Amino acid sequence: QKEVEQNSGPLSVPEGAIASLNCTYSDRGSQSFFWYRQYSGKSPELIMFIYSNGDKEDGRFTAQLNKASQYVSLLIRDSQPSDSATYLCAVNNPGGATNKLIFGTGTLLAVQP
């Protein structure tokens, strides 16, 4: 079992719809969770992070965390073609003095005009 799992997609949604991206993780000790967006040929850029159970909203983006079920999700409201990218879920690795991030393989989102 991979430590961080994501559906590779592509996830295709029409412009203006809600895109829902999901991620599950295996280490119950993980404490912080991140969503990165990566455009083709570019480096990952941080969209949101979440530490506590529940929802965290930032503009059109909402991160949701359920530690009991070990999943984290990202909702993108009013999806735009510019949101088309690969979305990487990352989970901290609590072992060791320096926290490391474990990344999923990413979900490709395609927003259709």
Added chain:
Amino acid sequence: NAGVTQTPKFQVLKTGQSMTLQCAQDMNHNSMYWYRQDPGMGLRLIYYSASEGTTDKGEVPNGYNVSRLNKREFSLRLESAAPSQTSVYFCACRWDRWADTQYFGPGTRLTVL
């Protein structure tokens, strides 16, 4: 304020050649990381440095060496390049042990023939 810079952007090597990938950050962050990204594999940690003068192996360290020259610079060396090291390499930095957000450089696309 350039953030995280990497050189070169592109490189082609022949099997057995050596080279050093350079990374520098002006964010005054303590921790620095080297990842490689391959299709279907996601981001995998090669080496990291929690602070100046310290380095540790990540998930895929074989065939690589690193040097944390000072707080700003963290280099990755391939002593004898192999085709399996064809990948996109990203450097990242993070402020301190309690703040997990990592910021990525633009990447180096390496091809080994």
